[in-house]
Structure formats: C-alpha cells, structure tokens
Amino acid sequence: MLNTPCLSVLRRFVPCIVYLVAFMSCGPEAKKDENVPVAPHTAFFDYFNYTGKDDFYTENPLPDNSSFYNPILPGWYSDPSICRNGDDYFMVTSTFSYFPGVPLFHSKDLMNWKQVGNILRRSAQLKLDNQRVSQGIFAPAISYNPHNRTYYMITTNIGGGNFFVKTRDPFGDWSDPVWLPGVHGIDPSFLFDEDGKAYIVNNDEPDGGSAYEGHRAIRIHEFDVETEKTKGEGKMIINGGVDLKEKPIWIEGPHLYHINGKYFLMCAEGGTSVDHREVIFVSDSPMGPFKPWDKNPILTQRHLDPDRPLPVTCAGHADLIQKDNGEWWGVFLACRPxxxxxxxxxxxxxxxPVQWSEDGFPFMTTGDEVVPRIVKMDGVQRADRVTFGNFTVRENFDAPQLGAEWMTLRGPAEGLYTLKENPGYLALKTAEVNTSELKEPAFVARRLQHHKFECETRMHFLPETDKEQAGLVLFKDEKHQYAFLVHKTGxxxxxxVHKISPEGVEVIGKQALSSEDKTGVLLKITSSGKHFDFTFKQGSDDWKKVAEHIPARHLSTANSYGFTGTTVGMYASSKAFK
Known part of the structure; x- marks a missing residue:
C-alpha cells in the first residue's frame, strides 16, 4: 500500500474563461502548472485518500516478519477460492453486481498478495443488467489444469446461469464465457483429476425437490475438457448436508479434492450468518458414495460465547491449498462484528493452517478454538507492501485507467467517467440515474476495509440545476446508503448528507457553501467504527461539520439484506434521490 501523503494542500482558484480555472498549490502530491477543468454537467475529483485506523492493528503489532494479520484480504472479499501452479498462487473472490468482476490476486509465497487484475473485465463476459447488488456473480472458483496447462474460473451469474472462462496467461485476458446449460443451481467448481478426467460439483435442488426451507444438495457432473461440455446427467452425491435427519440448510460452495488416493468433498453449511460452518466428506470415487467425517464441522465459530472479545463470526466457505513444503492451508470467509x-x-x-486428524481428515478449528487474528507462516518474510493491517491508499487519478480495486455498478459505466481526457482528474458526468436504481450510475467505488477509517477527496463541481448533485456515497445496497453531496437549492x-433507506430519503445535515471557491471543496468522511462524521472545507477555511455521530449500523448486513460489504466512492447524478 502507498505511504500516507501530505494532506495539507492549499489551492487558490482564479476564474478563467470557457469553464477553466487555474490554480497553484503546495505539497509533494499537488498538481502544478495545470488548469483545473470545470465543465457543465460534470464533477471533477483530483484525488481520493483512504486511511485505515483500526485499533487492533495499533494495539497488536506483528511479533516478527513471518507473521500476518487476519483477515489477509480485509473488507468485502467473500467466497475465496485458490489454486497453485508451481510457485504461483492465485486467489479470487465474489463481486456480485459490481464491475469488473472477480478480482484476481497473485502470490509467490501465500502470505504476500497483490491484486493483478480482474478476470471479468469486458462487457461481453459480464452481463449484470437490472440485477440487485447482491445478485450477479456468486462464488467464483479458480483451478489449474496441468494436463492442458490452462487456468479455469467457473462461477454463477444469477442473471444467466453457470459458466467458466479460461486462459493460459492468468495475468492477461481471459476467454468469453462458456455456458454450462446442464449445470443448474449455484457455486460450481472444477476438479481436474490426476488421470486427466474432469468433474464439476455444484449446489442444486435435491432429487424430488426440497423437503424444507434451505434443503439443498450437491451434484457432480463429469466434464469433457475437449468439447467443454458436461457428460450426461448430474448425480446427487450429498442430500441436505452432514445429517439429513437434522434438516441442515444451504449446503453450498463445494470443492472436490483428490488427496492420497481419497476424494474429499468440502462444503459450506448452515447459511452465511453466525451458523455458518465448513464440513467434509470422503469417498473412494469422485462419484461417491461420500461419508461425512464424524467430527464435523472442520471450521466454525458458531458455538462460541458471543460476548468473547474481538469475535470472528460466520466462518466458512473455504478452499484448501498445499504448499511445495507439504503444508496445507485454508482460505475462507468470516466477519469481524x-x-x-x-x-x-x-x-x-x-x-x-490446516491440520490433519489421525484418521486422515483435514480441519482448521476443533472444539473451542478461535480463528486467529495473527498467524505465523514459517519460512516466509512479510513484504513492505501488504494487503492487511492499517494502510493508506492515495489515488491521484494520474494513470490512463483506474486501478484494479476500483469498481462500478452493473457495467463499465462507459461514457459516465473519464481519465484520459483530463489527466490528474476523475471526471464524472451527472448521469440521469442514481444509486437507488438497478442501472449503471456514475459511481466509482472501492471497498471499505476498516471499521475506523478516514477518506477524503477534493471535488470541482458547478451544479447547473436543482437536480444535479455530486460528492461521496457510502453504499451498501440500493436502499441503504449515505450520500454526501454538493447541489443547488434555488x-x-x-x-x-442524505440517508437513503427503505422508508425514503432523509436530509440529516446541510451547510451552505460560501460564495467563493464553489468549484473546489474538500469532502471528508471519518468513521469511529459505529458512527460516521461528514465534514467539508473550502480554501483556507477550517473544516466544518455537516453531520456527525451518524449511525454506521444503517449500512450493516445486520440492518439490511445482502452478501456484500459497504463501498465508498465518487458519485454524480442529475436525478435527485426521492
């Protein structure tokens, strides 16, 4: 991550003609000898700064250079899947209705990760029209097939079905989708077996239909690598879960492994909330029958004291990987309430780390073991730039393209933002769509990754009508947002500051901008964990409060439906919230 830049930037604005404003500034990050572009129906952002300030990291420094913090990918990176080819490790996570889809992370040692791109980055690969933010792409699974030296990513698009893409160069482009009409349900994943055969396992309806709410099954399909089609009908290999008599719910996220002559089927069970857990089955054949381990689950935190300090909850939806030194490790999703x-x-x-039982089953937690917040990986040295802990990200919008961590909703937002025409600025058009609609708004966002954080931007914007507005938005879903906006009133x-909720839109704070410097305003959102403060600044004035101590719970999964976390980003619209 980037080092914290100088934020004490002072800029003087001098009016110029044809919507141009010249400025001078001080500080190492400032842009010099440039014109600040100001144009009709457009908001310009000249930087975005995000700083994580979680107490845990400051109070618990890592003990040595072979340790890392959990989560290793903080913020909303759910449903992780991992694969290895030699000393290259790749990991992917879900993106639901954000674009581009499926971030791709790379590592050489399993500790030091870097996002090297997004797998679904072309419109032809990812159709998300009219899908809610928690629809779209579910549970991508990445695999490497050594028999044809090809990487595969298989997933579900709720709006289209199950498909995979492939490549021999994971750092480059991936193919267009290959659809799998014979594979229904969600959460498919591949096994490319030692004998060259291939299989797909997935969540689906049980034979004869569901007997109760949440009753699901795991099916297996043999897959022909040459024709890229499944063979025959899928076979149900798990009905319900570990013990059907207990009416287990939401068996999903299956992964099939061939280890030491045995086939292990690992699945999530119990739903994605506090009852989430990971379970495992074994068979002598990929087609079953599969027998559950008598000590399941192999990972969970559901039975622990809810009042324990620093709880990690909802643990499950895991994937396993073996290092070249023989060690096994697991990646999985969990929450930090x-x-x-x-x-x-x-x-x-x-x-x-993954342990192995005496009777030959892998597991991550047993009894009252907690998911560790600090983990040691022997023989690996932590790099200077890592994905975990407190960090600062500075985006100056100097590159011709947005960084891989930036996202838009439901599509690439083509024509709604630009970087190339205005180097050093993100220009957002005031599109006639807002973030409450199932469309592509002019909204460029990144994940929140800390409970306590501070984010700031400088915006140049001259609203021309009462409907035009631009600024920062904290976005959970279509009906749970805080919008920090500049707009005209007469x-x-x-x-x-607007609160968007299922009950409607409420203005929870406002301040008038001064008559001068209206084309340059600093907007800052500060989170104390449970509350947000919204402040702004013009020129050399002091920071002014617009709304403070605003409940963060409004944006939480506990208060809303959904599978994503909260994002924050730059926004512009000519369609006011209603």
Whole structure:
C-alpha cells in the first residue's frame, strides 16, 4: 500500500474563461502548472485518500516478519477460492453486481498478495443488467489444469446461469464465457483429476425437490475438457448436508479434492450468518458414495460465547491449498462484528493452517478454538507492501485507467467517467440515474476495509440545476446508503448528507457553501467504527461539520439484506434521490 501523503494542500482558484480555472498549490502530491477543468454537467475529483485506523492493528503489532494479520484480504472479499501452479498462487473472490468482476490476486509465497487484475473485465463476459447488488456473480472458483496447462474460473451469474472462462496467461485476458446449460443451481467448481478426467460439483435442488426451507444438495457432473461440455446427467452425491435427519440448510460452495488416493468433498453449511460452518466428506470415487467425517464441522465459530472479545463470526466457505513444503492451508470467509453487534465490512478473506486428524481428515478449528487474528507462516518474510493491517491508499487519478480495486455498478459505466481526457482528474458526468436504481450510475467505488477509517477527496463541481448533485456515497445496497453531496437549492449551493433507506430519503445535515471557491471543496468522511462524521472545507477555511455521530449500523448486513460489504466512492447524478 502507498505511504500516507501530505494532506495539507492549499489551492487558490482564479476564474478563467470557457469553464477553466487555474490554480497553484503546495505539497509533494499537488498538481502544478495545470488548469483545473470545470465543465457543465460534470464533477471533477483530483484525488481520493483512504486511511485505515483500526485499533487492533495499533494495539497488536506483528511479533516478527513471518507473521500476518487476519483477515489477509480485509473488507468485502467473500467466497475465496485458490489454486497453485508451481510457485504461483492465485486467489479470487465474489463481486456480485459490481464491475469488473472477480478480482484476481497473485502470490509467490501465500502470505504476500497483490491484486493483478480482474478476470471479468469486458462487457461481453459480464452481463449484470437490472440485477440487485447482491445478485450477479456468486462464488467464483479458480483451478489449474496441468494436463492442458490452462487456468479455469467457473462461477454463477444469477442473471444467466453457470459458466467458466479460461486462459493460459492468468495475468492477461481471459476467454468469453462458456455456458454450462446442464449445470443448474449455484457455486460450481472444477476438479481436474490426476488421470486427466474432469468433474464439476455444484449446489442444486435435491432429487424430488426440497423437503424444507434451505434443503439443498450437491451434484457432480463429469466434464469433457475437449468439447467443454458436461457428460450426461448430474448425480446427487450429498442430500441436505452432514445429517439429513437434522434438516441442515444451504449446503453450498463445494470443492472436490483428490488427496492420497481419497476424494474429499468440502462444503459450506448452515447459511452465511453466525451458523455458518465448513464440513467434509470422503469417498473412494469422485462419484461417491461420500461419508461425512464424524467430527464435523472442520471450521466454525458458531458455538462460541458471543460476548468473547474481538469475535470472528460466520466462518466458512473455504478452499484448501498445499504448499511445495507439504503444508496445507485454508482460505475462507468470516466477519469481524464490532462488539459482536454489526459490521460494515462484509465477509472478508481469512487464512490459517490446516491440520490433519489421525484418521486422515483435514480441519482448521476443533472444539473451542478461535480463528486467529495473527498467524505465523514459517519460512516466509512479510513484504513492505501488504494487503492487511492499517494502510493508506492515495489515488491521484494520474494513470490512463483506474486501478484494479476500483469498481462500478452493473457495467463499465462507459461514457459516465473519464481519465484520459483530463489527466490528474476523475471526471464524472451527472448521469440521469442514481444509486437507488438497478442501472449503471456514475459511481466509482472501492471497498471499505476498516471499521475506523478516514477518506477524503477534493471535488470541482458547478451544479447547473436543482437536480444535479455530486460528492461521496457510502453504499451498501440500493436502499441503504449515505450520500454526501454538493447541489443547488434555488440560488444557493449546499453540501448535504442524505440517508437513503427503505422508508425514503432523509436530509440529516446541510451547510451552505460560501460564495467563493464553489468549484473546489474538500469532502471528508471519518468513521469511529459505529458512527460516521461528514465534514467539508473550502480554501483556507477550517473544516466544518455537516453531520456527525451518524449511525454506521444503517449500512450493516445486520440492518439490511445482502452478501456484500459497504463501498465508498465518487458519485454524480442529475436525478435527485426521492
């Protein structure tokens, strides 16, 4: 991550003609000898700064250079899947209705990860029209097939079905989708077996239909690598879960492994909330029959004291990987609720060692073991730039493309933002769509990754009508947002905080902008974990409060439906919230 930049930037604005404003500034990050572009129906953002300030990291420094923090991918990186080819490790997570889809992380040692791109980055690969934010892409699974030296990513698009893409160069482009009409349900994953055969396992309806709410099954399909089609009908290999008599719910996220002559089927069970757990089955054949381990689950935190300090909850949906030294590790999703109450970060990616029982089963936790927040990986040295802990990210919008961590909703937002025409600025058009609609808004966002954080931007914007507005939005879903916006009210220009909820839109704070410097305003959101403060600044003035001590719980999964965490980003619209 980038080092914290100088934030004490002072800029003077001098009016110029044809919507141009010249400025001078000080500080190492400032842009010099440039014109600040100001144009009709457009908001310009000249930087975005995000700093994580979680107490745990400051109070618990890592003990040595071979240790890392959990979560290893903080913030909403759910449903992790991992594969290895030699000393290259790749990991992917879900993106639901954000674009581009499926972030791709790479590592050489399993500790130091870097996002190297997104797998679904072309419109032809990812159709998300009219899908809610928690629809779209579910549980991608990444695999490497050594028989044809090809990487595969298989997943579900709720709006289209199950498909895979492939490549021989994971750092480059991936293919267009290959659809699998014979594979229904969700959460498919591949096994490319030692003998060259291939299989797909997935969640689906049980034979004869569901007997109760949440009753699901795991099916297996043989897959022909040459024709890229499944062979015959899928076979149900798990009905319900570990013990059908107990009416287990939501068996899903299956992964099939061939280890030491045995076939292990690992699945999530119990739903994605606090009853989430990981279970495992074994067979002598990929087609079954599969027998559950008598000590399941192999990973869970559901039975622990909810009042325990620093709880990790919802642990499950795991994948396993073996290092070249023989060690086994697991990646999985879990949550970090504040005081076991709520969280806005969504389901995050954790990692921990895998142990093997005397009777030959892998497991991650047993008894009252907790998911560790600090983990040691012998023989590996932590790099200077890592994905975990407190960090600062500075985006100056100097590159011709957005970084891989930035996302839009339901599509690439083509024509709604630009970087190339205005180097050093993100330009957002005031599109006639807002973030409450199932469309592509002018909204460029990144994940929140800390409970306590501070984010800031400088925006240049001259609203021309009462409907035009631009600023920062904290976004959980279509009906749970905080919008920190500059807009016109009659002849006045105001900065306002809107609360968007199922009950409607409420203005929870506002301040008038001064008559000068209306084309340059600093907007800052500060989180104390459970509350947000919204402040703004013009020129050399002091920071002014617009709304403070605003409940963060409004954006939490505990208060809303959904599988994502909260994102924050730049926004512009000519369609006011209603």
């Amino acid at each position: 504040l005081e076991n109450d709520f969280e806005n970060l969504g389901r995050e990616t954790f990692m921990m 002849e006045e220009t105001e900065v306002t």
